[in-house]
Amino acid sequence: MGGVPSTPRLGGGARPQETADYLIGEFVGEKSFPLASDYWQKLLELPLDLRWPSHRVRQACQLFVAFLVSVWNLCELAIYLIENSKTDDFEELYLSLDETEPVPHNFSKGQHVENLVMISALNFIAKVDVSPGTYLLHQELLNFLLIAMSTQLLSGPTPGPNDIHPFIDAAMAQESALVHVVVRQLLLNYIIRPRFSVNSLSSRILSEGNQPGVLRRVGSAAANLMLLPFSYIVSSTGEASRSPLAEGSLNILLVLIYHHKCLSVDYVKDKSDDGSFEPLQKEETYFAENPFRKAVENARDIEFDRVDIEGNAHSGPLVRLPFASLFDTLGVCLAHETSVLLLYSLVHGNSDFLEYVLVRIDLDTLLMPMLETLYNAPSRTSNHIYMVLVIFLILSQDSSFNASIHKLMLPNVPWYRERLLNQTSLGSLIVIILIRTVKYNLSKLRDVYLHTNCLATLANMAPHVYRLSAYASERLVSLFDMLSRKYNKLAEIKNDKMNTEDGDLRGDSFFEDPSAELHIYTDFLRLVLEILNAILTYALPLNPEVVYAIMHRQEVFLPFKSHPRYNELLENIYTVVDFFNSRIDSQKMDADWSVEEVLQVIINNCRSWRGEGMKMFTQLRFTYEQESHPEEFFIPYVWQLVLSHSGFTFNPSSINLFPVPVEDTNGEEVKKLQNGEMKAPALQVEMPV
Structure with missing residues (x-):
């Protein structure tokens, strides 16, 4: 040499x-x-x-x-x-040994090279500690895995039995012991954030x-x-505090846990209604179990050994993590969309981690960054907003969560610019931000799922509201006023039989048909009335500010008093209004009442309130469920995040997984649609009838 x-x-x-x-x-x-x-x-x-x-x-x-x-x-x-693959099974990526070479001792005949590569890569991630000497090798290996698994970008958003992804399929075929160690190490990289x-x-x-x-x-x-x-x-850029290794580890983990391998099974069905034999070839598809997703869903806190009801310890290997450190790291990183998706994956899929979150007394660690995200919704992606709202909906399904958020007081909220929020409860802030999000959606996004999620979360919280602040109470009544004005506008258009293209509705509506949208807003208004009713029915003595806000704006409810969908609910509201109006009138004060004086009368009479004349309604309870095909949303979403945050570039014209912006012949940016637009987040809200 x-x-x-x-x-x-x-x-x-x-x-x-x-x-x-x-x-x-x-x-x-x-x-x-x-x-x-x-x-x-x-x-x-x-x-x-x-x-x-x-x-x-x-x-x-x-x-x-x-x-x-x-x-x-x-x-x-x-x-x-x-x-530029010209085959569906990516033959260009299938490497082979030189036939003249002897087969290495650790490489069996008939074994695919991609399997050997994946075993070696995953073993390195799992078993070689991150140190100054190995940091860059770990990082480059994660980059390689990301590129190797990017074959998903060429497939459509709906996985099919003919989809072949050599490297990611090889990862799914690994032994569970290796999978558990890899998942643990990727999450530890995210938690420790080595630099x-x-x-x-x-x-x-x-x-x-x-x-x-x-x-x-x-x-x-x-x-x-x-x-x-x-x-x-x-x-x-001055971003020395970032940890590319932590971000790369999270990207790989999200790609792995949201992969869906579609398989098919063929069978012959006999058709013999007339006694003749006529075989029919049938094909059924199903998704193979994802070992990485299962490992995340079964992860346990390193501090505790989970014991089931019968007293038997969980059988089989488990990923054990320091939940406390994971909780704290998420709190620091929730401004990033990938971290929000990780938190969603944990609270939706891992009951142990959800339980851990719910018993923490410092819930503001997780909730404040997400509330700030909703506050800054105009600068966030719609999917980012959706995932945050779904997390709030999942958490609000727990009554202890709904109670504890009102006991946690915030000295101030520095990022809230409309007014000073000093010594407000976390629960009051959540109400304020959710209503603000509804208002933003009404004017900008105009998405029915977003409205539904916000109102469902408020409905779950309502029976447990405790000392709601004056501002939050006022915003709650203003929410009804805002939705009622939209409802009246739709009703007027319907009654006048105006076409949407001739009116001024097209730019700010959910549907082109005003009748369909009117039906949606009818439900929204009833839901807000049920929220107010739940507070008055179950927690009136503890919420004088809500009573004051309703009395102060009682005229907004009057036009709906005879509406068949609302009359029973409004009877309850006016029962409360009449009770406190009579108490105020009994004071026989000639001078104008100040806000403080009215509020003091309400506080004094809350103690004597017995709820007489109030009709009881079934307590609302909304739950979150994924739709039957969540992969159609999550696989494209994960890869959008990867391409947005990893620095990994891919030819837009080759991507079929989701719509991408491409330039037309005039150089203007247009939308390339592959297999239709991306669907809204995979969610379904259940509510009692």
Whole structure:
């Protein structure tokens, strides 16, 4: 090798140092060795503390870097092969051994190379600790896995039995023991958020004092070269506090747990109504079990051993995690959409983690970042908003959660700009933000799912409301007023038999048919009335501000008093209004009443309120359920997040998984639709009839 001064013979009487020179010289050069060659074994057996003079280390590093650059092209080549695959099973990615080479001892005949690659990659992630010396290798391995699994981008949003994804299918076929360790390590990477010091590696490469062995220093040179783009990003953006390894680990985990492998089974059905035999070929499809999703759903807190009702410990291996650390990390990272999706995955799929969240007394750690996301809805994606609302709906299904949020007081809310919110309860803030989100949806997004989620969460919270603040109470009554004005507008259009294209409704409606939208708003108004009724029925003595807000705006309810859908609910509201009006009138004060005086009368008479004349209605309870095909939303959604946040680029014209913006012939950005628009989040809200 011309790049290294000495290249002595490998065998025979060569001295150990000369043998090392030869092995390392070949390693940093351009020569390749078969997998079965004993060269690799001899190279790995070299002592790590082997010494070389500094000038020879520099020379070897320069040579290694020169040839390493060409290796980088393999990453781009893999992306190119996937983007331009001409077969449905990605034959271009199926590597094979040279038939003239002997089969390595750890590679069985008939075994696919993608399976060997995936086993090796997952084993490295699972068993090699992240350290300054291995950080970049872990990161590059995660990047490779992401690229290898990107074959999903070429498929449609609905998985079919003919979809083939070699590497991700190989991951799904791994032993459960390996899957559990990989899931645990990916989540630990997310929790610990290891960071790489930009200067620590380069400062060690050619240091003279206490210099490491030559193998370590040559490896460091390669790692330092890979670090150059990262160093530039950190220095130019100031995001040194980010952890690309944590973000990459989360991306890989989300891709794995939301993968759905569709399988089919053929069978013959006899048709013999007339006594004749007529076989019919049938095909049924189903989804294979996802071991990664199962591992996440069964993860347990490292502090406790889960014991079932019969007293038997859970059988089989489990992923054990520090739930406390995971909770705290999520609280710090929930401004990021991928972290919101992880939290959704945990509270929806893992009952142990949901239970852990519900018993925490510092719920503001998780809820405040999500409330801030809803507050800043105009700068967030609609899917981000949806996932946050679904999490709130899931949490609101628990009565202890609904009670505890009103006991947690917030000294201030610095990001709320409309007014100062000092010493307000977390529950009051949730009510304020959810109503604000409804208002935003009404003017901007105009999505029926979003309205439904917000109102369902408020309905679950209503019976447990405790000392709702004056501002939250006023907003709750204003919510009815806002929806009633929309309802009246729709009713007027329907009564006048106006067409949507001739009116002014088209720009701010859910449906083109005003009748259908009128029906939706009829339900929304009833739901708000049921929310108010639940507070008055179950918690009136504890909520004088709600009573005051209703009395102050009682005129907004009057037009609906005779409505057949609302009359019974409004009878309850006016029973309360009449009771407190009579108490105020009995004071016989001639002067104008101040707000404080009216409120004090309400507070005094709340103690004597017995609920006489109130009709009892079934307490509302809304639950969240995924639709029958959640994969049609989540698989495209996960890959949208990956492409948005990982720096991984893919040719937009090759993507069939979701609509992507492409440029038309005039250079303007237009929407490319593949297999239809993305559906709204997979959710279903159940409510009592």
